[in-house]
Amino acid sequence: KPVSGKKASKTAKNLATTGKDTSATEKPIKIAETTANVKARTEPDKNSAVAKTIKKGTQVTIVQVVGAWSKTAAGYWILNDYLRTLEVLPTKPAQPVKPSAPVKPSAPAKSAKPSTPAPSAKPSKPANPDPEPSLPVAPAQLIRPKHVLLSYDDCIASATELINVLDYATAHDIGLMIFPTGECVEGYARRGYNLPQIIRERGHWVGNHSYSHADLTKLTKDELVTEIKKGPESNILRPPYGASNDEVKEIAAALGQQIMFWNIDTNDWQSGHTSSVIANYVIKNVRPTSTVLMHLQHKGFSTEALGKIQAGLKSRGLELCRPASKSKRPTPVEVPENFCP
Numbered sequence: 001k002p003v004s005g006k007k008a009s010k011t012a013k014n015l016a017t018t019g020k021d022t023s024a025t026e027k028p029i030k031i032a033e034t035t036a037n038v039k040a041r042t043e044p045d046k047n048s049a050v051a052k053t054i055k056k057g058t059q060v061t062i063v064q065v066v067g068a069w070s071k072t073a074a075g076y077w078i079l080n081d082y083l084r085t086l087e088v089l090p091t092k093p094a095q096p097v098k099p100s101a102p103v104k105p106s107a108p109a110k111s112a113k114p115s116t117p118a119p120s121a122k123p124s125k126p127a128n129p130d131p132e133p134s135l136p137v138a139p140a141q142l143i144r145p146k147h148v149l150l151s152y153d154d155c156i157a158s159a160t161e162l163i164n165v166l167d168y169a170t171a172h173d174i175g176l177m178i179f180p181t182g183e184c185v186e187g188y189a190r191r192g193y194n195l196p197q198i199i200r201e202r203g204h205w206v207g208n209h210s211y212s213h214a215d216l217t218k219l220t221k222d223e224l225v226t227e228i229k230k231g232p233e234s235n236i237l238r239p240p241y242g243a244s245n246d247e248v249k250e251i252a253a254a255l256g257q258q259i260m261f262w263n264i265d266t267n268d269w270q271s272g273h274t275s276s277v278i279a280n281y282v283i284k285n286v287r288p289t290s291t292v293l294m295h296l297q298h299k300g301f302s303t304e305a306l307g308k309i310q311a312g313l314k315s316r317g318l319e320l321c322r323p324a325s326k327s328k329r330p331t332p333v334e335v336p337e338n339f340c341p
């Protein structure tokens with residue numbers, strides 16, 4: 001139950017200035033949950049301070065929110081896998097209430113374990129690995145001199161891993177361009193996750209990687225339109241495998257989408273490509289305004305790879321694109337011309 005009225009304003013003001021509620025009648029209890037700890041549960045867990053401590057009727061002031069609240073089958077409210085910090089304000093009854101005999105709570109109903117979205121099919125080797133600089137990449141006006149854009153295609157099966165890497169990137173001032181498939185977005189939606197929202201609320205950008213990771217050049221016109229329209233909402237399209245032709249370009253433009261390729265292909269899907277191997281390849285081969293291709297389900301999408309790439313490029317006098325400022329989050333559906341300041 002949210003705090004409302006003057007009490008809410010006073011509490012919010014105290015929290016904003018001191019991090020604590022200093023009102024005379026209420027002493028908040030700070031409860032911190034980690035990303036790894038917070039999961040949808042069907043019964044209280046000793047490791048879950050929220051499920052164990054917050055009871056019906058408790059007033060809660062949310063200090064930091066990232067994501068959307070959802071209710072489990074057992075009746076617990078959670079913030080998906082990325083709950084932050086709450087200030088819990090014990091409810092003060094309006095008048096003394098005669099205590100009644102305690103009633104043993106019924107066991108919460110068990111719910112089916114949420115399914116895990118399968119990542120897109122393993123990408124085959126693109127027709128143009130490491131394409132020449134003349135191949136269209138991120139539009140020139142989108143990337144500033146001395147900046148490098150890291151982009152990731154396809155899907156990742158673990159929501160916790162996805163959020164960990166996105167949070168790491170945001171915390172280290174790294175802005176990513178993510179190209180999930182429509183099937184990936186649907187898979188997460190079935191588990192209660194709004195994938196584009198998760199990405200955009202952290203200051204990153206979402207592009208369209210088609211619906212089913214099809215080769216767009218082998219489809220009929222109607223199939224092509226469907227593949228693009230059912231992909232994630234964006235004004236930037238990355239054709240799977242880099243497969244494009246005049247018809248793909250024409251239909252994409254008619255649907256308001258600009259095609260973005262890459263000029264550095266890490267081939268991260270190949271056997272033996274660890275995070276270090278991928279990071280070293282990026283550091284050695286990028287140029288100012290390069291667009292790097294990697295995949296969400298492989299080792300380039302990791303905190304280790306991001307840290308190595310950022311440090312290595314800094315030694316070369318290059319920078320990674322930054323996430324949007326807090327005042328401009330969530331990032332908009334349409335990627336603006338200055339998204340890599």
